[in-house]
Amino acid sequence: MQIRDAVVLVTGANGGIGTLFVEQLLRLDVAKIYACARSVSKLNHLVALDSNRITPVELDIVKPDSVTSAASQCSDITLLINNAGTSLNQGLIAAENLDAARQEMEINYFGMLSMCRAFTPILKQQGGGAIVNILSLLGKVNLPFSGSYSASKAAAISMTQGIRAELASQGTLVVAVMPGTVNTELAKDWPNPKVEPAEVVRATLQAVIDGEEDVYPGEQATQISSQLLTDPKGVEKYLAGFLPGMALAGTDA
Numbered sequence: 001m002q003i004r005d006a007v008v009l010v011t012g013a014n015g016g017i018g019t020l021f022v023e024q025l026l027r028l029d030v031a032k033i034y035a036c037a038r039s040v041s042k043l044n045h046l047v048a049l050d051s052n053r054i055t056p057v058e059l060d061i062v063k064p065d066s067v068t069s070a071a072s073q074c075s076d077i078t079l080l081i082n083n084a085g086t087s088l089n090q091g092l093i094a095a096e097n098l099d100a101a102r103q104e105m106e107i108n109y110f111g112m113l114s115m116c117r118a119f120t121p122i123l124k125q126q127g128g129g130a131i132v133n134i135l136s137l138l139g140k141v142n143l144p145f146s147g148s149y150s151a152s153k154a155a156a157i158s159m160t161q162g163i164r165a166e167l168a169s170q171g172t173l174v175v176a177v178m179p180g181t182v183n184t185e186l187a188k189d190w191p192n193p194k195v196e197p198a199e200v201v202r203a204t205l206q207a208v209i210d211g212e213e214d215v216y217p218g219e220q221a222t223q224i225s226s227q228l229l230t231d232p233k234g235v236e237k238y239l240a241g242f243l244p245g246m247a248l249a250g251t252d253a
């Protein structure tokens with residue numbers, strides 16, 4: 001798919017990876033960007049970059065009315081980038097209750113799914129287009145330090161495969177992006193190494209151009225994804241050492 005002249009919607013545009021998507025898309029000469037955030041006032045600095053091409057949109061992906069409203073405001077998109085997500089860094093057993101696990105599932109799984117559903121008819125009308133789902137390598141293997149986040153991303157990986165199959169006949173490319181640890185606010189308590197968000201964005205947009213379905217941006221993600229093919233139990237046992245509540249920031253995984 002061509003990025004130049006595309007009309008793109010980015011969720012979580014006020015955050016680390018989302019902001020870099022907007023900046024890079026501008027450089028690649030897209031026609032229009034709908035930059036979405038729960039609070040549009042957090043988008044002022046981004047809109048100032050190019051107010052002709054960037055339209056701020058208020059969007060909370062877990063609120064059905066908000067998703068419906070975004071779909072009616074952004075009815076000409078050709079590329080949907082589902083970037084919004086959260087990690088509350090809770091264990092599955094160690095957490096006091098199920099609140100974090102439910103919230104992560106609401107945002108990372110149900111929110112993403114409802115965006116895919118709402119924008120499917122729009123993409124069909126535009127001739128297919130593409131959906132990019134920002135997932136995580138932790139959806140492929142659980143990091144107990146943020147065990148419920150890992151589980152929500154595993155659900156979202158499976159969902160992405162399912163919608164890819166369902167949308168093949170309308171010609172929509174569905175791209176799964178599975179980074180390791182990225183140098184953003186969300187991962188501030190996670191161990192090194194961390195890939196820069198700009199590299200995640202670069203690899204993702206290249207995959208859209210090339211029609212590639214699965215992306216593992218950065219060296220850590222490339223290495224671990226191939227290790228998961230040859231020694232999945234070894235990777236699981238290694239990550240089992242990173243338990244809930246540990247002080248991991250600044251350490252090396």
Ligand SMILES: NC(=O)c1ccc[n+]([C@@H]2O[C@H](COP(=O)([O-])OP(=O)(O)OC[C@H]3O[C@@H](n4cnc5c(N)ncnc54)[C@H](OP(=O)(O)O)[C@@H]3O)[C@@H](O)[C@H]2O)c1
Nearest residue numbers: 012015016017038060061083084085136181182184186187
């Ligand atoms: N950082 C990593 O190590 C890493 C690794 C793999 C995958 N990822 C994934 O990459 C994506 C972007 O994360 P990031 O690292 O850039 O983190 P970030 O800076 O914390 O950005 C997360 C963004 O998601 C938004 N968001 C959260 N809940 C939302 C909701 N209900 N509706 C709309 N927007 C919502 C946040 O908005 P608010 O400001 O309103 O909260 C924020 O803009 C996430 O899906 C994350 O899981 C990150």
